[in-house]
Amino acid sequence: MGRRTANRKRAGRRTVNRESELYAAIQVNVTPEPASKQALIDFMKRYRHALNHSVRVIVARKALSPDKAYQLLYRELIEKYGLPGLCAVACYSQAIDIVKSWLNSPQRGKKPPTVKRLSMVLRPQCYTFKDGKVELIGGYKLTATSWDKRYDSYPNGAARLVYNKREDKFTLHIFKHVPKPPKYKPKGVLAVDVNEKHIDIGNSSGQKRVETPIDKALHYVGLAEDLREKYHYKNSKGYLAWRRRSGIYRRILYFEKKAGDIIEDWARKLTHDIVMEAKRKQLAIAREDLTGLREHIRRLPKSHRRALVWLGYRRLAFWLDWEAEKNGVPVIVVDPAGTSTTCPRCGTKLVEVGYRRFRCPRCGFEADRDTIAVLNIEKRAMSKLWPFGFNKVWTGR
Numbered sequence: 001m002g003r004r005t006a007n008r009k010r011a012g013r014r015t016v017n018r019e020s021e022l023y024a025a026i027q028v029n030v031t032p033e034p035a036s037k038q039a040l041i042d043f044m045k046r047y048r049h050a051l052n053h054s055v056r057v058i059v060a061r062k063a064l065s066p067d068k069a070y071q072l073l074y075r076e077l078i079e080k081y082g083l084p085g086l087c088a089v090a091c092y093s094q095a096i097d098i099v100k101s102w103l104n105s106p107q108r109g110k111k112p113p114t115v116k117r118l119s120m121v122l123r124p125q126c127y128t129f130k131d132g133k134v135e136l137i138g139g140y141k142l143t144a145t146s147w148d149k150r151y152d153s154y155p156n157g158a159a160r161l162v163y164n165k166r167e168d169k170f171t172l173h174i175f176k177h178v179p180k181p182p183k184y185k186p187k188g189v190l191a192v193d194v195n196e197k198h199i200d201i202g203n204s205s206g207q208k209r210v211e212t213p214i215d216k217a218l219h220y221v222g223l224a225e226d227l228r229e230k231y232h233y234k235n236s237k238g239y240l241a242w243r244r245r246s247g248i249y250r251r252i253l254y255f256e257k258k259a260g261d262i263i264e265d266w267a268r269k270l271t272h273d274i275v276m277e278a279k280r281k282q283l284a285i286a287r288e289d290l291t292g293l294r295e296h297i298r299r300l301p302k303s304h305r306r307a308l309v310w311l312g313y314r315r316l317a318f319w320l321d322w323e324a325e326k327n328g329v330p331v332i333v334v335d336p337a338g339t340s341t342t343c344p345r346c347g348t349k350l351v352e353v354g355y356r357r358f359r360c361p362r363c364g365f366e367a368d369r370d371t372i373a374v375l376n377i378e379k380r381a382m383s384k385l386w387p388f389g390f391n392k393v394w395t396g397r
Helices: 003-012 034-061 066-079 085-104 214-230 246-281 293-297 302-311 313-327 369-385
Strands: 021-032 119-122 127-130 133-136 141-146 156-164 169-179 188-194 198-203 206-211 283-288 331-334 351-354 357-359 366-368
Touching (some): 021 313, 066 085, 188 313, 246 313, 331 369
Parallel strands (some): 283 331
Antiparallel strands (some): 127 133, 188 198
16 A cells, blocks of 8 residues: 555545543634735635535545545545645545435435534644634634643544634634543442433432523423414525514524523533532442434423423433543433332332322332432442442431
């Protein structure tokens, strides 16, 4: 294999995370020099045109391998669109990823996707970032106005530069490989039970309840749905009015983004607090396995189904696992079957004696279903930690 072919293979290959590392994205707000601002925007526009051209060529020629894409596009991206060599490689590599994602989507349209956002991928060799100064390939210089300095000591990986025309703002997203901290040996378990209206956190020593912001988020979802219903009629060309009227469409997107941001912000803050509490007490975090939750949600009434979809159990689990990995906190995933209806003392099926309250017909244990769920999650997690038995008295409340 020649040197050029070997270099192309390395250039088109995606970086793979090693088991001992985390992949962290650092957001940096940057400001270009006034004299080069318009030139940078024009450069990003050329990159976008080149990217859309690459997508069309890759679809038409079925060039999903880096080698074939290199042969078809590399010279053209340099000569026609004026991209530096490394940017050309990043461009057709990004185009391959876009096409693969489009081909794997069951709801894809007939035409290839078109990139509208003004952004560009930067390989590590395409930029430098040191002491708040960013220099891109081509001599474009930017100054960082704010960034997370905790990861300055780690080497820079690939990055993405994004320009928001409406806010006239540049953002640089830098990806870094951060070593995983070693996990400690837990002294116990902190169980997490997720419900629509609240999250229960605790164990047999105590429990606390945190309300979810689902009602606040659903308020904005309802505003978006009201606009869709109001402008649901079709115009003379057969298009839905809310899709064709840009002001209404932007308003709907704003309401839906607002709802998503409320849940996302809450999930990230809550999971950080849970992990910090577990780390302080040297406990493992236990949560239920959410695999197959989508099929279960489909059988629920529409109002509950909508709330659970927007609450995003998987998103909460993702941030909980991520925060735990970042801080070296062990996470144990348990089977959710029967956690709310099984006696944590003797394992007998409980009998409902009131609203969300159950009693064991065998040993007389009685509690609300959320307390029962927390105790069962803790018990199952501890049986995984200490499969040969553990010293714990399950008295409940």
